[in-house]
Amino acid sequence: SQKIEQNSEALNIQEGKTATLTCNYTNYSPAYLQWYRQDPGRGPVFLLLIRENEKEKRKERLKVTFDTTLKQSLFHITASQPADSATYLCALGRNAGNMLTFGGGTRLMVKP
Amino acid sequence: ETGVTQSPTHLIKTRGQQVTLRCSSQSGHNTVSWYQQALGQGPQFIFQYYREEENGRGNFPPRFSGLQFPNYSSELNVNALELDDSALYLCASSPDSMNTEAFFGQGTRLTVV
Numbered sequence: 650s651q652k653i654e655q656n657s658e659a660l661n662i663q664e665g666k667t668a669t670l671t672c673n674y675t676n677y678s679p680a681y682l683q684w685y686r687q688d689p690g691r692g693p694v695f696l697l698l699i700r701e702n703e704k705e706k707r708k709e710r711l712k713v714t715f716d717t718t719l720k721q722s723l724f725h726i727t728a729s730q731p732a733d734s735a736t737y738l739c740a741l742g743r744n745a746g747n748m749l750t751f752g753g754g755t756r757l758m759v760k761p
Numbered sequence: 762e763t764g765v766t767q768s769p770t771h772l773i774k775t776r777g778q779q780v781t782l783r784c785s786s787q788s789g790h791n792t793v794s795w796y797q798q799a800l801g802q803g804p805q806f807i808f809q810y811y812r813e814e815e816n817g818r819g820n821f822p823p824r825f826s827g828l829q830f831p832n833y834s835s836e837l838n839v840n841a842l843e844l845d846d847s848a849l850y851l852c853a854s855s856p857d858s859m860n861t862e863a864f865f866g867q868g869t870r871l872t873v874v
Contacts, residue, residue: 653803655803683862683863685865690867690868690870691867691868692763692765692851692853692865692866692867692868693804693851693863693865694763694865695862695863695864698861698862738803738804740803747792747794747809747855747857747861747863748794748806748809748816748817748819749794749796749804749806749863750806751796751803751804751805751806752803753801753802753803754802754803
């Protein structure tokens with residue numbers, strides 16, 4: 650069955666450092682992968698989308714890589730800030746409709 | 762803010778009852794998806810509506826049903842509520858049914874007692 654794994658343990662880093670979050674998947678051939686941010690009690694907020702034929706995407710302090718051979722995506726936040734503290738979700742989708750399969754999320758804590 | 766609004770924000774129901782959750786999609790968006798998010802887990806896809814027709818369905822029983830209206834707003838209905846239905850229910854709208862970002866509402870927190 651399809652499986653999407655994100656680090657279930659919280660990631661604690663110091664302000665100013667780069668946070669790297671991992672998303673691994675099995676038994677799935679996604680057309681694209683998305684990353685969302687979710688704050689407690691709120692809905693997810695879209696951050697980045699990367700397609701299967703793309704290796705890397707950047708947006709301001711955010712960078713995502715997508716390796717379809719390793720079946721892995723890495724999500725980086727450079728120069729992290731306490732305001733970046735949240736849960737980050739990866740989601741995979743196929744071309745037949747925007748129906749997303751989410752991982753369990755990784756909680757990021759950035760300490761001042 | 763995404764422009765997607767859900768109501769109510771919180772709801773408490775008794776096991777066996779029925780519930781209707783509502784979602785107003787962002788202006789211009791004709792696709793609405795519903796997700797269930799249990800505490801500490803990622804959202805799970807329930808179903809998607811595109812131009813008033815069900816466009817896809819996840820692994821949820823038939824007691825989970827939905828509707829999309831001509832103005833593209835949507836309802837999620839759950840019959841015969843079970844304790845395990847307690848979760849955050851999220852609605853997401855998209856400009857079309859293809860691979861674009863999803864705009865999520867704030868969710869409805871359903872507690873079944």
